[in-house]
Amino acid sequence: MTTNNLHDALRALPSVEEVLQQPSLKALAPLLPHRVLADCVRTSIDEQRRAIREGGIAESGCASLAENARCRALVHLTPSLRRVINASGVVVHTNLGRSPLAPEAVDAVVDVARGYSTLEYDTAAQRRGSRHDHIEHLVCTLTGAEAAIAVNNNAAAVMMVLREFAAGHGAVVSRGELIEIGGSFRIPDIMALSDARMVEVGTTNKTRLADYAGAIDDDVSMLLKVHPSNYRLIGFTESTPLSELRSLADEVNAERAAADADATPLLVYEDQGSGSLLRLACFGAHAEPTVAESIKGGVDLVSFSGDKLLGGPQAGIIAGRADLIARLKKNPLARALRLDKMTLAALESTLRLYLDPEVALREIPTLRMLSEEAESVRRRAEQLAERLEKIEDLPCAVEVVPEVARAGGGALPMCDIPTYAVKLDLADGLAQACETYLISGRTVPVIGRLKQDALLLDARTLRPDELEEVAEAVAAWCAEGRKGDHRE
Ligand SMILES: *Cc1c(COP(=O)(O)O)cnc(C)c1O
Numbered sequence: 001m002t003t004n005n006l007h008d009a010l011r012a013l014p015s016v017e018e019v020l021q022q023p024s025l026k027a028l029a030p031l032l033p034h035r036v037l038a039d040c041v042r043t044s045i046d047e048q049r050r051a052i053r054e055g056g057i058a059e060s061g062c063a064s065l066a067e068n069a070r071c072r073a074l075v076h077l078t079p080s081l082r083r084v085i086n087a088s089g090v091v092v093h094t095n096l097g098r099s100p101l102a103p104e105a106v107d108a109v110v111d112v113a114r115g116y117s118t119l120e121y122d123t124a125a126q127r128r129g130s131r132h133d134h135i136e137h138l139v140c141t142l143t144g145a146e147a148a149i150a151v152n153n154n155a156a157a158v159m160m161v162l163r164e165f166a167a168g169h170g171a172v173v174s175r176g177e178l179i180e181i182g183g184s185f186r187i188p189d190i191m192a193l194s195d196a197r198m199v200e201v202g203t204t205n206k207t208r209l210a211d212y213a214g215a216i217d218d219d220v221s222m223l224l225k226v227h228p229s230n231y232r233l234i235g236f237t238e239s240t241p242l243s244e245l246r247s248l249a250d251e252v253n254a255e256r257a258a259a260d261a262d263a264t265p266l267l268v269y270e271d272q273g274s275g276s277l278l279r280l281a282c283f284g285a286h287a288e289p290t291v292a293e294s295i296k297g298g299v300d301l302v303s304f305s306g307d308k309l310l311g312g313p314q315a316g317i318i319a320g321r322a323d324l325i326a327r328l329k330k331n332p333l334a335r336a337l338r339l340d341k342m343t344l345a346a347l348e349s350t351l352r353l354y355l356d357p358e359v360a361l362r363e364i365p366t367l368r369m370l371s372e373e374a375e376s377v378r379r380r381a382e383q384l385a386e387r388l389e390k391i392e393d394l395p396c397a398v399e400v401v402p403e404v405a406r407a408g409g410g411a412l413p414m415c416d417i418p419t420y421a422v423k424l425d426l427a428d429g430l431a432q433a434c435e436t437y438l439i440s441g442r443t444v445p446v447i448g449r450l451k452q453d454a455l456l457l458d459a460r461t462l463r464p465d466e467l468e469e470v471a472e473a474v475a476a477w478c479a480e481g482r483k484g485d486h487r488e
Contacts, residue, residue, distance in 0.1 A: 009052045014062045016041045022066035028073050040072040041065070078443065085466050085473075087448045089419055089458030091369045092409030096447065098307040098314070100365040101346055102353055105312065108345040119341045132329060134344050135317075138351040142277050143291040143302075145319035149328050150306065150347060151337040155185045157303035157316030158271050159194055160333045162222075165267055165301075165324070166196035169221035174207035175200050176239060177226040181273070181410055187226055196222070206238040209248060216252055221264045223249055225299075227273040227288070242270065246298030267300040267324070274411040275304025275317065277354050278361070282371045286415035291319060300324055306343075308409040311366030312350035313343045369460055370407060374418040380467070381420035381459035387471035388422060393478045395430060399423045405460045419460040423451075424474070431455040437477045446473045 019025065019041045020034075028037060044065050084096055092098050101109070112119070122129030132149050139148035151157050162171065171191060178200065180186040191198040199220060201211040212223060223245050249266045256263035276288045288309065294302040301324055306315030318328060328334060339347070354360045361367050381400045388398045405419035406412075426434055434455050438446040446469075448457045457470060 006052065010049060013045055013049060013052075014065065016045065019045070019062055019065050019069060022062055024063075024070050025066050025073070028070065028077075031077060032073055036076060037069070037073055040069040040076075043072060044068040082444070084445045084447055085470060086461040087421075087446055087457040087459075087470060089403065089405035089421065089449065089456075089460050090408035091366060091405065091417075091461055092308050092407060092411060093447075093461075094409055098409055099311045101313065102311070102350060102363045102365060104353060104363060105346040105349045108349040109342045112341045112345040117341055117345075119344070130329075131338065131341075131344060134348045135351060138348065138355075139317060139319050142351060142354050143319050144295045145291075145302075147322040147325035148317060148319040149325055149334065150315045150317045150339055150344070151334065152316060152339065153307075153314050154271070154273065154275075154303055154305040154316035155190070156333075156337040157318045159190055160328060160331060160337060161269055161301055161303060161318060162191060162194035162196045162224075163333060164328055164331050165269070166191075166222045166224075167194055168196075169264060170197040170199045170215075170217065170219050171222040171224050172199045172201055172212055172215050172220055173224045173226065174202045174211070174239065176202060176204050176207055176237075177224075177228060179226055179228055205236055207240060208238060209240045209244045212240060212245065213248055216248075216266065218256075218263075221266060223266065223268045225268070225270040227271060242268070242294065242297035242299060249300075268298065269301045270294050270299045270303075272302050272304040274309040274409065275306070276309045278357050278367070280367070280371055282417075283412055283415050286412050288411060295319065305409075306347055306350075309366065309370075309407070309411050310350065311360075311364035313346035315339060315343055315347050370417065372460065374402075374420065377460045378420040380462060380464060381422050381457075383464075384457060384459060384462070384467045384470060385422045387467060388424070388474055391471070391475045391478055394424075394474070395478070396425045396427070399425065401456075403456060403458060405458055417460070419458055421456040421458040424455045424457070425453065426455060427453050433482070434474070434477050437482075438473055441477070442473055444469065444473075446470055 016038050020037060025037060025041070047068075048060060048065060086093055086096050118129065120129050120131050135150050136148045139145060151160060173187065178187050188198055197219070199215050201207055201215045225242060225245065245268050249268050252266045256265070272289070272291060272294060274288050276290045277292070279287050279290050291302055291304055299320060301318055301320035303316055303318045304310070306312040306317060318325065350364060353363050361371055378400065385398050385400050388394065399422070400420055401423045403419050403421040405417040407415060407417065424431065424434065431450055431453055435448060435450055438448065446457075448455050450456070462470065
């Protein structure tokens with residue numbers, strides 16, 4: 001492009017006001033403030049100006065600049081964090097927000113979010129109260145613990161326990177339990193961050209009581225047991241049960257106390273991860289230990305997530321000895337990692353549902369989805385299939401097939417949950433195209449899963465009231481989404 005042409009192209013760029021007059025942008029005027037729309041247009045024009053200067057790209061008209069600006073403006077109108085429909089069959093799907101809340105929990109959140117609340121107000125004493133009180137009695141009732149505290153998530157809970165009781169001391173952990181859970185949570189890193197000296201014992205597959213015993217010097221203040229969550233050792237393996245760690249710690253503490261009344265005590269702490277409050281019959285031998293079993297097994301402290309198998313909001317709950325929990329409440333991290341009122345409301349009402357296990361199984365979506373009979377899931381899959389069969393131009397057969405669902409969230413990794421899915425046998429890459437449309441082309445994305453050339457929509461994680469929406473989304477792909485496929 002010659003210099004003259006370049007100048008001509010730049011000069012030909014329309015003004016912000018001219019672009020704003022385009023019908024596609026005028027249509028957005030009632031939805032967004034003028035200033036915001038004008039900013040979008042300005043950014044589009046700036047980008048075009050740069051492209052002309054750098055690449056000698058010819059000027060583009062008002063209409064295409066308006067379209068570009070409209071896409072920018074639409075981003076302001078669509079919430080980034082929004083609902084999706086989970087047809088993946090993964091119940092505690094971390095990328096999709098883990099556990100949906102029970103209706104009671106949702107109501108409690110709305111109630112405290114709308115107005116003022118008793119967050120830190122003791123109405124009986126008519127003075128300042130503690131936000132910890134809202135859930136503590138429930139956790140104690142449900143687990144047999146003496147005391148409890150809840151913080152931002154279980155990663156925060158582990159961090160806080162290590163920091164308070166193992167900073168500057170040794171913490172003994174089995175090499176078979178030096179786990180990583182999704183991305184940035186790795187036991188050795190959390191140890192380093194909390195200033196605890198990690199004392200690794202045993203081997204990857206076998207760690208015996210003697211390994212722990214041999215590693216305890218005067219400086220060791222904790223025996224840490226970590227639930228391996230998302231992986232399992234199978235075959236030639238051995239791990240040390242909690243009750244044996246308890247006996248070992250009792251012996252060590254007796255010796256230490258005899259030698260020096262002020263000696264650092266040795267604590268037994270378990271990071272349980274998933275946090276089952278109920279032993280679900282449907283998991284059979286795969287069932288995770290419950291928090292109550294840990295307490296009974298003799299831990300001084302145990303921590304677990306609020307939004308995994310518990311089925312509540314994101315939180316980390318620490319339960320155990322009252323004197324230790326009291327120290328945690330005073331740790332500055334308790335302030336930094338504390339829960340807000342909405343989470344506390346959701347957690348309190350979720351925990352309250354557990355007072356009657358039958359109510360918990362019925363009302364808490366995560367528990368209901370995990371424990372639903374396969375036959376009942378099949379009926380829902382059939383209802384979805386019936387709707388899909390009515391779609392004109394669906395380029396494949398619709399079939400209900402037995403499949404395997406997953407608990408997810410690092411829980412019960414070996415447990416195959418029998419489920420039923422609707423299978424759309426879309427050949428020639430169409431399954432992928434359909435999946436892309438359902439995820440990227442919809443305001444409410446529908447997340448299924450691909451298996452070879454088929455798209456599976458698992459009914460276990462679908463609510464009855466979502467079936468129609470899923471069918472509408474697939475119908476929309478047939479009617480409009482596929483036009484996009486042909487353009488390519
Ligand atoms: C999931 C998990 C964590 C982290 O819990 P978040 O609530 O996700 O922070 C820590 N430890 C174990 C064993 C886990 O399974």
